[in-house]
Amino acid sequence: MSRRPGTLHLNAFLMGVGHHEAAWRLPESDPFAHTDVGHFQELARIAERGKLDSLFLADSPVLWNNVGRRPSGALEPTVLLTALAGVTEHIGLIATASTTYNEPFNLARRFASVDHVSGGRAGWNIVTTAGADAARNFNLDELPAHRDRYQRAAEFIEVSRKLWDSWADDAALGDKAAGVWGDQERIYPPRHVGRYFKVAGALNVPRPPQGYPLLVQAGSSEDGKELAARYAEAVFTAQQTLAEAQAFYTDLKARTRALGRDPDGIRILPGIVPVLGGTEAEAHALADELDRLIVPEYAKRQLAITLGISPDDLHLDRELPAELPAEEQIEGAKSRRTLVVALARRERLTVRQLIGRLGGGRGHRTFAGTPEQVADAVEDWWQNGAADGFNVMPPVLPSGLAAFVEQVVPILQRRGLFRTEYAGRTLRDNYGLPRPANQFRADALATSVS
C-alpha cells in the first residue's frame, strides 16, 4: 500500500492532571494543579517542544457532580489560553465555548482578542452544552431541546463570522497627516436579524490575524455531524475501533463534500489515550494502577446520568440492563450515550469494567503499549482512512504528555509522518488550512466605487 502524502496532525487535549479520572491520586500528581496556571504553562511548553499542532481545553459552565470525586472546577478557557499564549510561539490554542449560554458579540470578540494576542493561534471548539444543570445556571429551568440548541449554534456561527468579517483587512489606515485613522466604508456592520439573534453593529476588534479562529466541533450526533460538515475545520471525535473510525471519517468527509466544501478543509482527529510503558507489561501495569484508584460509586452515578436511568438500576458486577432509553429520548450528550452503550454491549463489560474503560478516556480509545506500538496504532488509523491526526489525551499530566512528546513523536518524525519544525506561525498554518476570505469584501469594493 502506498504512503499517504502529507503530515498527520496532533492535538494535545489538556485536562487537569490527566484524562484518567483517578490520575490525581497518583503520588506524582498535584491535586490542585487543575486551577494552577503554572501547571498548564508547563504542559504548553512540553507540547510545543513536540511540535504539536495545538492545545485544546474542554469546558462546560457548570460544576459537575460531587466535588469528592476528583479535582473540580476549571479556569475559564479563553483566559487560560491567553496565559498559555504568553509562554509559547507556534502552538495553536483551542478553547471550548458554548453557543447556548453566550452572546455572539461577546464570544466573537473574545476569540478575536485571543487571536490578536496570540498572533493568530486561536481556535474555537463549538459546543451546545448538554445537561439541565448548566441550563439552570442561565435563567432556564430545563435544557433547551437538542435540535433547538443546534439551530441556535448554526446561527451563532453565522453571526460570529459576520462579526469577524465586519472589518476589511485593510480598514485601518493610520493616516496621521490627514487625521484619518480608518476607512468607515470598509466597516461592514452585520445588521443580522435571525431567529435567535439580532446583532446590528460591527465588532469592536479589527479582523483577527487568522481571518477568524479555527472552527472546531466535537459532537457526533446527527445534528452534530451536520453542523461539523457545514462549518467545522477540525473535528474531535471518540472512536473505539478502526472500522467505526473509518465509517465516521468517510461519512463526515462525504457530508462535507455534499455541501460544496473541500473535504480536505475538515481535519478529523479521533481521541487516543496513550498509556505508555517501556514494555507492554509496564504500560498495562500503569493502566491497572490507575483503574484500581477509581472510586466506583461516583462513577456509577455519572454513568446512570449518561444513560438516563437511576443509579439503582446499575450493579457493579453485572452488565448494563437489557432495556435502556434510546438515543432519541436523550436530550443531553446523545453521541456519548450511544458510544458508551455500544462499547459495553460489544465487549460484554460489567458496570465495573465499563467504569474502568470510561474513567480512562471517557469513551475515547485507550491504548496501552510501548512507544513503538502507540506510533504503529497512530500510523495504522492515519494510513487507513480513519483519521487526519489524533486528539492526544494523556492519562496523567504532565508525565503522560512528556512521554508522548519524548518517546512517540520522534518515532513518528523518523517515519516522516510528522513535522520536525513548525512551518508557519498560525494555527491554520499548523493544520494546513487557508485563511478565510472576507465574505463582505467584494460587495464592499463595489459599494466604495459608487
Place this chain on the structure above:
Amino acid sequence: MSRRPGTLHLNAFLMGVGHHEAAWRLPESDPFAHTDVGHFQELARIAERGKLDSLFLADSPVLWNNVGRRPSGALEPTVLLTALAGVTEHIGLIATASTTYNEPFNLARRFASVDHVSGGRAGWNIVTTAGADAARNFNLDELPAHRDRYQRAAEFIEVSRKLWDSWADDAALGDKAAGVWGDQERIYPPRHVGRYFKVAGALNVPRPPQGYPLLVQAGSSEDGKELAARYAEAVFTAQQTLAEAQAFYTDLKARTRALGRDPDGIRILPGIVPVLGGTEAEAHALADELDRLIVPEYAKRQLAITLGISPDDLHLDRELPAELPAEEQIEGAKSRRTLVVALARRERLTVRQLIGRLGGGRGHRTFAGTPEQVADAVEDWWQNGAADGFNVMPPVLPSGLAAFVEQVVPILQRRGLFRTEYAGRTLRDNYGLPRPANQFRADALATSVS
C-alpha cells in the same frame, strides 16, 4: 494643617496610545498600538516600576463612531488583563465589564479565573453600558431604561458574590489516600431566583485568592452613586474643581456610612490627565500641540450625542445652546452629560474650546505643568478631603505614563505620600482593603455539624 495619615492610591488608566483623542497623530505614536498586546505589556511594566496600585481598562461592547476619527476597537479586557498578568507581579488588574450584556455565571467565572491566574490581582469595574448602539448588538432595539439597568446591576453583583462564595475557602481537600478530593458540604449553590436572574448551581472555579475581585464603580449619576455606596470598594470619578471633588467625596462617604459600611472601605479616585513638561511653558506647548491635532467635526458629532441634540445645533465658535435636554431626559451616560454642561457653562467655553477640553480627558481634569506642580495638585486634593488617590490618565502613552512614573512618583515618594515598595501581593493589599469573608461560611459550619 496636620498631615493626613496613610498613603494615596494611584491607578494607571490605560487607553490605546493615550487619553488625548489626537495622541495617535503625534510622530512618536504607533497608530495600531491599541490592539497590540506588546504595547500594553510595556505600559504594565512601566506602571509596576512606579509601584502604582493598579491598571484599569475601560470598555463597551460596541464599535463607537466613525473609525476615521481615531484608533478604533479594543482587545477584550479580561483577555488583555490576563496577558498583562503574565508580565507583572504586584500591580492590580482592573477590567470593565457590563452587567447589562453579560450573564453572571460567565462573568463571575471569568473574573475568578483572572484572579487565580494573577495570584489575586483582579478588579471588576462594574458598568451598565450606555447607548442604544450597544443594545442593538445584543438582541435589543433600544437601550434599557437607566433605572432598570442599575437594578439589574445590583442583582448581578449579588449573584456574582454568591457565586464567588459558592466554594468555602477550604472546600478542596485533595485527600489522595481516601480518594476524596473535596467536601461537597462546603459547596454552597446560590439557588438564586430574582427579578433578572435565576442561577442555581455553584461556580465551577474555587473561591478566588482575593475572595472576590475588587469591585470598582465609575458612574456618578444618582443611581450610580447608590450602587457605589452599596457595593463599590473603589470609585473612579470625573471632577473638575476641588470644591466639586470635595462635595462628591463627602457625599459618597456619607452614603456609604449610611448603609452601615465603613467609609474607609471605599477608595475614591478622581481622574487626572497630567500633561507634563520640564517647564510650565513646555507642558502647555504639549497640550496645545495635542489640541491642534483634533479633527473637530468628529468630536462635534460625539458631543451632540452626549447632549441628546442634533450636531446641527452646535456651532464651533459659539457657546452651547441655552436650552438643552435635562439629565432626567437622558437614558445614556447621565453624569457625563451633566459634567460636560457644567464645564461649558462655568467657563463659558465655545464648542471648539469645549471639544479641546473633552478631547484631552473626556471630562476629567486636565492639569498641565511641571512634575512638582502635578505632585502639588495631587497632594492638595488628597490632603483636603477630595480624593483617596487618583486615576492617572496620561494624554500620550507610553511616554506620558513613563514621565509620571519617573518624574512625579519620586516626588510623591519623597514627600511620604506614596509607597516605595509593594507591601503585599494582591490588589486588595495595594488598596489596603480586607479580603471579604464568605457570606455562607457560618451557616455552612452550623449545617455540617448537624
